[in-house]
C-alpha cells in the first residue's frame with residue numbers, strides 16, 4: 458500500500474495536481490481490498506481531490522463514433538498519412554509528439570506487404586496500446602490497480618492480432634491484455650467537447666479508481682477542460698469514513714443494479730441500499746401483487762435469488778414471472794427511444810399502464826420521467842416556447858417528484874440534483890415569462906384599444922358599437 462501511495466503521489470505530481478496535505482488516505486476497506494478514506498472532516502460540496510488519467514483514449518465499442526485520437530473531435534477525420542490506421546483531424550494532431558510515438562510503434566508491428574487498414578478498428582483498439590508508452594513507474598502503478606479476469610476482457614488485443622495482423626511481442630501483448638482488464642474494472646467515461654459535438658472516451662484515473670462502489674455514493678465527479686477529474690463530496694463525510702462512488706445508475710432498482718454490477722464489475726453489492734428491500738422507503742424496485750394489488754418488495758434469499766411474496770395475501774410470484782413482466786414493460790419503455798417522440802404516449806404508458814403492475818413511483822416510471830425532463834423544452838417538437846401549459850406543468854411536477862425521490866434515496870448534493878434543480882428553475886422562468894407576457898399584453902391592448910376604438914379600420918375586437 459505504501460508503494461501504491463508513493464506511485465499515486467508521483468502521478469499527481471507529474472500532472473501538477475499534487476497536494477501537500479491530501480483529504481484522502483488509502484486504507485483497508487471493510488468491503489474487502491483497499492479503499493479511499495477521508496483524512497479529515499469533509500463538508501458538502503468540498504473538492505476532495507483532483508485526478509488526471511494515466512491512460513485515456515477512444516472507447517472500444519463499435520457503436521461509438523470514430524474520433525480524432527489526439528483532440529477527440531468527430532469532424533474532418535482522415536487516416537494518418539503514415540498509414541498507421543489511426544484517424545486524425547489535422548496536421549497538428551498528426552504531428553503531435555504523442556501520435557508520432559504511437560504511429561512508430563504501430564508501424565513497427567506491421568508485417569511485410571500488409572495493406573492499410575481502412576476501417577476504424579485500429580482507432581477503437583488504441584486505448585490499451587497506449588499502456589506501452591507509459592514510463593516504468595506508470596506501468597508499475599497500472600499493475601497495482603484492480604483488474605478483472607475473464608475471457609470477455611481483452612477482445613481489443615484479439616482484433617489487433619487477428620484482424621489487423623499486427624505483430625507485437627509477448628511482453629507487449631501481456632501488458633496490453635492486462636491493461637484491458639484494468640480498464641474494464643476501473644475506467645471512467647469521460648466526455649470531451651463543446652456544444653458543437655461531444656465525444657465519449659474512457660480514462661483510467663488511478664486515484665479515483667481506488668474508491669469502492671456504493672449505490673448511495675458520497676462523492677460525485679466532473680471534468681475540467683484538461684481532462685482532470687474533480688471529485689467532490691455530496692454529503693458531509695466525517696474523518697475516517699470511506700469515500701464511495703457509483704458504477705451504476707442511481708435511479709435503477711436493486712435487482713437491476715445488482716445484476717448490472719455482477720455482469721460488468723463481477724461483484725455482488727452489499728451496500729446499505731442494496732440490503733434494504735424498501736430502498737430507504739422509496740420502494741423503487743417493488744411490484745404490485747397480482748391478487749390484491751398490495752406492494753411486494755424483493756427479498757433476497759441468496760446472492761441473486763429473490764423471493765417476491767405478498768405480505769397481505771401471502772401470494773408468491775416467481776422470480777421468473779417478475780423477470781418476464783419487467784422485460785416486457787422494459788421493451789415497451791425502450792421503444793420510446795425513437796427519433797419521433799410522442800410525449801403524450803409516454804405519459805399515457807406511465808400513468809395508465811405501469812400502475813397496473815408497479816407502484817406509482819417505480820424504477821420504470823422514474824426512468825421515463827427522467828427522460829421526459831430532457832425532451833420537454835429541448836426536443837424540436839417540444840421547445841420551451843411551444844410547450845403547452847399542461848406539459849410545462851407536467852415537467853415542473855416531474856422535476857419536483859424526482860428531486861423528492863433523490864432526497865428519499867439520500868443522494869445528497871449529487872450531479873443529478875444539480876441538473877434537476879436547474880431544469881425546475883427553467884420551468885419557473887418560463888412560467889414567469891408567460892405571466893409577465895400576459896401582463897404586458899393587457900396594458901398594450903388597453904392603450905391600443907383606447908386609441909383605436911372609434912377608428913373604422915380598427916381590429917374588429919376594438920370596434921365600439923357606434924363604429
Ligand SMILES: [Zn+2]
Pocket residue numbers: 525526527528529530545546547550
Ligand atoms: Zn484532432
Ligand SMILES: [Zn+2]
Pocket residue numbers: 537538539540541542543556559560
Ligand atoms: Zn500515424
Ligand SMILES: [Zn+2]
Pocket residue numbers: 671672673726727728729730731
Ligand atoms: Zn448497492
Ligand SMILES: [Zn+2]
Pocket residue numbers: 746747748749750751767768769770771772
Ligand atoms: Zn397480495
